[in-house]
Amino acid sequence: MGKMEVGLQLYTLRDQMAIDLEGTLRHVAALGYSGVEFAGYFGRSAQEIRSLLDELNLKAIGSHIGLTNISENLQGEIDFIxxxxxxxxxxxxxxxxxxxxxxxxxxxxxxxxxxxxxxGKQGLQFCYHNHAFEFDIQVGDEFAFDALYQTTTTEAVKVELDVCWVQFAKQDVLTYIEKYKGRIPLLHLKDFTRDEQGQLKTLELGQGEVQLDQVIDASVKAGVKWLIVEQDSCQNPPLESIANSMNWLRSQNSDTYILR
Incomplete structure (x- = not known):
């Protein structure tokens, strides 16, 4: 069973990316993240980004593409990735x-x-990334989340499991990792607590409610390829937050994932 790689979802650094994309990616690479998942390209060409990633020895995991762009610019998005x-x-x-x-x-x-x-015909893998709302509605006898993967084929649609949102939806994260074993190439590694109004408050790794050590162990057994750190909103400056999350990962001395 291969070791997982550790990446960063760049939505965490959206403000920094908008101001200084190159400097931000250099910082991410220096912290030891192996790859990045894009959430917008901030006006840069695909070749510009590719050249910078190659220079930094930073892998492109892939990109988050909204439904509008899927319907209006599918080929362009495929080509860019x-x-x-x-x-x-x-x-x-x-x-x-x-x-x-x-x-x-x-x-x-x-x-x-x-x-x-x-x-898939063009060499990429499609995934769907969940929030909590997929567990708020039934489709047939299943949550919308589960009905999605029953309705679509394993080859065409895989899971990018956001464990933070699964747990916020009051579902058992470890059960879901086991349930979709072999269909989860990407897993968003996130931590959270609830604010005074009961709303989600994302935190640096190791600071919240998610049993991340158990999640990591279950992920490698489920065939996850990438653990992707994400923090929707940061209490510290975002570059500091991603450093703290990386430090937490290093402190675990895990033999299940690779750090640079």
């Missing part, structure tokens, strides 16, 4: 108006299946 060297084409969420009922979800499943088949 392939040029930067990515492997994963991930839908990060869906608009509320498209997921109000079971019929809406069924339409989404058809889109995901078709998109997954097309990106």
């Amino acid at each position: 392939k040029t930067i060297g990515g492997s994963y084409f991930t839908c990060p969420s869906v608009p509320e108006e498209d997921r109000k009922d079971a019929a809406g979800w069924q339409s989404l499943y058809a889109i995901f299946q078709k998109t997954g088949e097309e990106v």
Whole structure:
């Protein structure tokens, strides 16, 4: 069983990326992250980004691509990810108006299946990244999340499991990792607590409610390829937060993942 690599979802550094993309990526590489998952390209060309990643020996995991771009610019998005060297084409969420009922979800499943088949033909893997709302509605006898993976094929649609949101939705994270064993190439490693209003408050790794050590052990057994650190909102400056999360990973002395 191979070791997992550790990457960073660049949404965490969205403000820094907008100001200084090159300097931000240099900082990420220097901290020891092996790869990055993009959430926008900030006006840079694919070749510009590829050249910088190659210089930094930083891998492109792939990108988060919204539903609008999937429908309006699918080939362009595929080409961009392939040029930067990515492997994963991930839908990060869906608009509320498209997921109000079971019929809406069924339409989404058809889109995901078709998109997954097309990106697969071109050498990429389609994934879907969850939040908590997929566990708020039933499609048939299942949560919308589970119905998605029952409706689509394993080859076309894989799981980018965000364990923070699964636990926030009051589901058992370890059960879900085991349930989708072999279908989870990407896992968002996140920690959280709840604020005074009961809303999600994301934290640096090791500071919240998620049993991350158990998650990491379960992930390697499930065949996860990438542990991807993400923090939706940071209490410290974001560059400091990603450093603290990396330090936590280093402190675990785990033999299940690779750090540079």
